[in-house]
Amino acid sequence: MEHTGSKNFLLNPNFLPNPILLQDEELNKYILETSVYPREPELLKELREATAKLPNAFFGTAPDAGHWSFYWLLSSPYCSLTIPHDGKITAIDRDRKTYEIGLPIIQKSGVEHKIDYIESPALPVLDNLLEEPKNEGDFDFAFVDADKGNYWNYHERLMKLVKIGGIVMYDNTLWGGAVAKPEEAVPESKRLWRRSTIEFNKSISADPRVEISHVSVGDGIIICRRIG
Template sequence: MSTAPKKKEMESTIEGAAMPNAVILQSEGLHEYILDTAVYPREAEPLKELRKATASHPTAFIGSSPDAGQLMAMLIKLVHAKKTIEVGVFTGYSLLLTALAIPDDGHITAIDINRETFEIGFPIMQKAGVAHKINFIESQALPVLDKLLEDKENEGRFDFAFVDADKENYLGYHERLMKLVKVGGIIIYDDTLWGGAVASPESSVPEPKRRGRNSLIEFNKVVSGDQRVDISLAPVGDGIMICRRLC
């Protein structure tokens, strides 16, 4: 008599093995442990100052997660990024960590429709000695990216890009950044798990979050099938889609 496990038993075992990971991803306690153990002790003082300055803002929840920022800074250093693009700035936590990670002669093109929130963080960037690396452009992002692409010399000229802006335009940003970022460069898209809503039935998602949910589901699907990039959809912060351009 065969002792090999039946198919249903094997499937049950596989599913059972996966469940602890699902629980871990939802654990606030574990997230706090990661922050307290590995993130906050390594967080640069200017970043800590900016995070605290942002905490009292009514929409502070849209700011970059420090643990996602830590991973992003490591990737910036791994590719030796010097010239970068940021789409969506808010108060500038991710912008500041990028400015701290790139060399002194590096340059960031930072685009956001709201200068007022950017100016919350800008004095801290000045104090940190990195303001000279930043070119802030108050504008919708698509026209700025299109303008950059009018100059053929900008194609493949950027080493890294970070996107945390209107989710409905993520695919539009992706197509443009795939031309602007060099082969081997990295593009990171924030909030790609949308508070877990991408894995929930639409009917269970609050109405204000549905449009973003649907846009991100489509974005994640399209990028997952994009053979021009290596990808990792990492459950860090509110989810980050990491893309490495291949061609």
């Protein structure tokens, strides 16, 4: 059964960005300055700094969460920089402007040929991919960070597209800590996606097709390995 999608929170004037889970600012700064920034490739630093200036900078995956998951799981500094020359990334964003923020840096780093950018809502793209039997089990990795109300619908499709042994990651799975709070204690603008996140977390935890680890960095990340 399809889970119900949700409204775009940017249309909601009361939307508040999620706080990162680590509430101690000094400690957060300490972690970033000692363990994340010193090892960050120069081009990613440029990308992070370019994004930080934008009004929706809070959209970005937290640097410690990105470092932890992309660096360790993909065993390579941040995907496109070091995937093999003939490796491919399918990047889907319905707003081309978002892709264009990073495009000059992608071009400078010489990895543009590895990225197939598709300007579209993501679900129909995954459905199109699934129409081609050759795409089943063809992906090593997927990262989902948009349209939180549809996470389960992405998951169902990714369980066919990503190979057994492959990794899928979902960002913002602790929704600023709201998942553990009673609804009344959460600002109204966050309630809808709090509910869908709780529902998603419960469903994925019971899904025998994956092993999961719920990691409490940034805004929470669920990392799963497809096992069936």
